[in-house]
Amino acid sequence: MEFLQQFANALTQGSIYALIALGYTMVYGVLRLINFAHGDIYMLGAFIGLFTAKLTGAFAASQNSVAVSPFATILIFIAAMLGSALVGMLIERFAYRPLRGAPRLTVLITAIGVSMLLEYGGQMAFSPDPQGFPALIPERNLVESDGFSLSLVQFVIVGAAFALMIGLQLLVNKTKVGRAMRAVSLDRAAASLMGIDTNRIIAFTFALGSALAAAAGVLNSIYQPSIDPLMGVNVGLRAFVAAVLGGIGNIPGAVVGGLLMGFAETATVAAGLSQYRDAVAFGILILVLIVRPAGILGRSVAEKV
């Protein structure tokens, strides 16, 4: 029973990582850039969610133990995803696009700079203190027995994460804009010659990845209701490891990598080695880079973005 509970915990955490890892992998796919600011977009999503919750009264309702209306919850998700998508596009437009022709190391350093700007700017704007997050999803258990309980929150996180991932897969593989994304990913110059507005597609990719990260930010904040401007640092790094683990640039790979990270982490902590959580994550990263640099799904799957 304890195993089943840990399995549920791992699946929930892994879904969050997978959602964030998708953003890393998509941006890498189109630009060959590790967007280090991505973890901070996740943080920003959580904060936009919090502010929307305050505006709609959901925060006050939650503090007074009143159930939040599903309408407000959906509105909060939409606001966070749209807001973060906008920020993602702005970052791309003003930080990365001017460096399109520059050496990749330059862009990488810029990405780290943007990340720090968001982290420390966030500390100035939101205060560095951790803040509570409203219980947007009612706290109740779907299954409750002595050794195992599955909460509605966990169910929603896993369900929403998978729905978003399937939606993304459809978008990339079945739509025109998805086809354009794949084309840009394969060869940007050729795609441009074929009449694809590559700048628009790259901006769209950033928006999409940022919206997924924001959804992960809000979902995770409901699950673990303490948010602060540095919350994206560790989660972002773990999701980055997940993306590399699955095969960076590969969408199903990011999902597999994210879930594996969730399981590896839960197993580490359940074994009583919580302080080695990060050591395990980075150990996995180094192992993957040495043994199988293309990642788990990097070799066999043909489709990528």
Add this chain to the structure above:
Amino acid sequence: MHQPAQLPLFSRFTLLSTAVFIGALSGCKAPETASTGNAATAGNTVAAAPANVAPAKPYTGENLVIGLYGSLTGSTATFGTSSQKGTQMAFDEINAKGAPLDKKLQLVTEDNGSKTEQVPAVVLKLINQNNVLALLGEVASSRSLAAAPIAQRAGVPMVSPLSTNPKVTQVGDYIFRTCFIDPFQGKVMAKFARENLKAQKVAILTDVANDYSKGLTQFFIEEWNKTDGKIVARESYSQDDKDFQAQLTKIKASNPDVIFVPGYYTEVGNIAVQARRLGLKQPLLGGDGWDSPKLYEIGGKAIQGAYFSTHYSPQSKDPKVVKFVGDFKKRFGTIPDANAAVSYDAAYILSDAIKRAGAPDRAKIRDAIAATKNFQGVTGTISIDKDRNAVKPAVVLKVQGNEGVYVTTVKP
């Protein structure tokens, strides 16, 4: 769309070097363990200080310049900001009534960003550039331990308002504190769990990246082992973690009567929410690291009914406390937490010592602080013992709504 079977060599290198770089970056967030080993003797710890610490220049300032180093930003920012507010209010009151030696007390504050590794730099700056007469700080034990060897070598008296880990004042004879220490706090909570809550089985969830939490765990266990109670689970986490499901699942399987969580408010509210969701209904217990309004905001419903030991209760009817709480609320708009209250007392104790020293001479001030007896502060009657620790009572509060309601006082 074709995925290359292998990334080109260039990108393999880039990724690997990126990984190493990231490892270095995440090192900035390394656990706050300033020192390890329980019996760090004074000599040992001082030896760990940077070798370039010279004795401070004799004090020549016109005003009495006091340096406060604290966490004004970063993960435990309320520790620093509350502490600064309490200190500033005390200094302003003292200056209005007439500061010691017919000079003015002047506060210079430096922020360490809640990072242990930044502490030596800001403390050296206060000593070398601002030439402070004395130092106030830190709240977090790990950070006080980073500063203490420097203050000791430079010969600058340092008064930590709120670092409860015993090792802090063991660093040397210039290091003082105005709070009780963890052996006492651990004892208080172990006794409270056994005698007041009649608990038999306890589970412990420790922040292993935090000297304070590790110390409190150790002393709780020492006291608990003297009773007939059992420890059924010991789990750990590291500061800045957000996910505690795995640890709490194991705690649940051990079926304890109470859960002792000697961490900081930054994680405890989150732990409470996740514990309740897993169906853990047992009372949570903790120490003074819980004492922040943020605890109630993050913990909400889940933290209700939890107990923690701390330095004072803002609901006390003592006229000194009533006046302090009223003045603080008027000036800052919030009820002062324990950080603010103890820092306020620390500022008064320092000022009192400067007055008794009779001159802005650091060695004399050190002797005067050491001689503090029966000082009437807002957090109780404080005496400094031979180990430079404060001897004073602790209170146990129970979380109800958005505040801690007074349960009992435990005298040393």
